[in-house]
Amino acid sequence: MVSQEAPGPSVQVPVPRVEREALRPPSEEEAVIEVRGLSAWYGPFRAVKGIDLRVPRRRITAIIGPSGSGKSTLIRCLNRMHELVPGARVEGQVLFEGQDIYAPGVDPVEVRSRIGMVFQKPNPFPKSIFENVAFGLRINGYRGNLREAVERSLRAAALWDEVRDKLGQNALRLSGGQQQRLCIARAIAVEPEVVLMDEPCSALDPIATLKIEDLMRELSERYTIVIVTHNMQQAARVSDYTAVLMMDEDRAGYLVEFGPTREVFTNPRDPRTEAYITGRIG
Amino acid sequence: MTTATARGQEWRRRLLLRNVAGVAAGVLLRLAAAAGIAALVLLLVVVARDGLDRLSWDFITSYPSRIASRAGIRSALLGSLWVVGLTGVLAVPVGIGAAIYLEEFAPRNWLTRLIETNINNLAGVPSIVYGLLGLALFVRAMDLGRTVLAGALTLSLVVLPIVIVSAREGLRAVPYSIREASLALGATPWQTVWHQVLPAALGPMMTGVILALSRAIGETAPLITVGALLFVPFDPRGPLDSFTVLPIQIFNWISRPQPAFHQAAAAGIIVLLAVLLGMNAVAIAIRYWSERRRQW
Numbered sequence: 001m002v003s004q005e006a007p008g009p010s011v012q013v014p015v016p017r018v019e020r021e022a023l024r025p026p027s028e029e030e031a032v033i034e035v036r037g038l039s040a041w042y043g044p045f046r047a048v049k050g051i052d053l054r055v056p057r058r059r060i061t062a063i064i065g066p067s068g069s070g071k072s073t074l075i076r077c078l079n080r081m082h083e084l085v086p087g088a089r090v091e092g093q094v095l096f097e098g099q100d101i102y103a104p105g106v107d108p109v110e111v112r113s114r115i116g117m118v119f120q121k122p123n124p125f126p127k128s129i130f131e132n133v134a135f136g137l138r139i140n141g142y143r144g145n146l147r148e149a150v151e152r153s154l155r156a157a158a159l160w161d162e163v164r165d166k167l168g169q170n171a172l173r174l175s176g177g178q179q180q181r182l183c184i185a186r187a188i189a190v191e192p193e194v195v196l197m198d199e200p201c202s203a204l205d206p207i208a209t210l211k212i213e214d215l216m217r218e219l220s221e222r223y224t225i226v227i228v229t230h231n232m233q234q235a236a237r238v239s240d241y242t243a244v245l246m247m248d249e250d251r252a253g254y255l256v257e258f259g260p261t262r263e264v265f266t267n268p269r270d271p272r273t274e275a276y277i278t279g280r281i282g
Numbered sequence: 283m284t285t286a287t288a289r290g291q292e293w294r295r296r297l298l299l300r301n302v303a304g305v306a307a308g309v310l311l312r313l314a315a316a317a318g319i320a321a322l323v324l325l326l327v328v329v330a331r332d333g334l335d336r337l338s339w340d341f342i343t344s345y346p347s348r349i350a351s352r353a354g355i356r357s358a359l360l361g362s363l364w365v366v367g368l369t370g371v372l373a374v375p376v377g378i379g380a381a382i383y384l385e386e387f388a389p390r391n392w393l394t395r396l397i398e399t400n401i402n403n404l405a406g407v408p409s410i411v412y413g414l415l416g417l418a419l420f421v422r423a424m425d426l427g428r429t430v431l432a433g434a435l436t437l438s439l440v441v442l443p444i445v446i447v448s449a450r451e452g453l454r455a456v457p458y459s460i461r462e463a464s465l466a467l468g469a470t471p472w473q474t475v476w477h478q479v480l481p482a483a484l485g486p487m488m489t490g491v492i493l494a495l496s497r498a499i500g501e502t503a504p505l506i507t508v509g510a511l512l513f514v515p516f517d518p519r520g521p522l523d524s525f526t527v528l529p530i531q532i533f534n535w536i537s538r539p540q541p542a543f544h545q546a547a548a549a550g551i552i553v554l555l556a557v558l559l560g561m562n563a564v565a566i567a568i569r570y571w572s573e574r575r576r577q578w
Binding site for chain 2: 113116125140
């Protein structure tokens, strides 16, 4: 139980990103993605169960929780990447703009072109910087000026000034932080509505991490962002909303708390959340 | 015990033994490595000593002859190029296609496991067995006769499992994260394979393919079985001509009693090795090119 004498959260909570408008509870914000009763399996093992979540539009939603609580599995269910693992399956609904992406007849290719993803480890294609960004445009049949579109995306990802003179250089020669921003540029080039980020900074140094966090704030003016992170400070710094997952006794992850980030960190409703953010649950 | 850290007498004696074992192992391992290199150097020296004088432009452009000093390898070299070229045309697309299917698309079930096991076993089947199959199937049943095409089809069977296995290894070397990146952008599985996985796998894949063809160019037994001729005083001009190949020509010369033919055989071996090294050089060049390539 949370008593009055309980130590406050050890995490320094910054002023939430959206100060002008009072952040309403997620149930009142307009949701881009609405998860209903979602469970996901790897073969016989259920990794997450019974998830209900509303992802508000043009906000940053963080998913936090201890290792093994199913954060990555959950985020991969949001653009149908989970099912690529042999033996993996999903139950429940993920409504994207009101339509269930798991309904029969929905092509995962379309889902993924509208809900982009950035991965834990930067994974640029072993090609030129230009080609990395242009690929998504090409395969989606982009008809405009490719060079302009590539420049636009690189600018939006705050990478243009660093690479404008070497677009033909192999992307693998960039630093890790630059590679990750390239992956973000590549993801937003195809103009998705949502960008999913699966621990995008876990392979980066603190300075590169800060750059990505700044970038996320900028991008949230236009895009809905969902970020998985095991770094609670990061969730507190960048996100508007925070979802907390925990691992149950059957080792399946479930949602214990979801709300505006400041409330989750300063006044958690669930004792398990408080135990986690104060470091008593690893 | 004089100091706390000193080890005992017995321990020191064992340390000496341990060091001796290390030195002995080093010597033996060096000998093992040297044995392979020595064999190669010996081969090159012997062949060069016997054949280098015999090697000339005339030797390469002349037809075989009963007169040893006039005999050349023109028809055998052309025959080898025809057969291996056609083998490549037949086996490489099929092999790479099979590898792509098995690696990128096939469901993991008992059927694909059965196919995989079979392919691995086929890679170990003696090539003469393929020769017999080729004789029955291509030469007789399909009535292709003793032609370049029948030989190439037979050699395709020999190298197909090798092509598949090496192409799969090339595909497997491409990290899964590349596929994820592509799929997450809304690429179809086929676009992912075609635009990202194949280009990234091309280097190791082509190396494997060319090494498989290098094996084909040295194959003798299945082509004798299929009915390659021993004496071909004309150029093979198409897939339906009869033919001979370099190893058969060399074999033919070596089995003659006259030393002059043995010299011709040695010179033929030099040409065969040169062709092999040339193919391997091409493999290295392709790998280099595919790694350096800029795509826009």
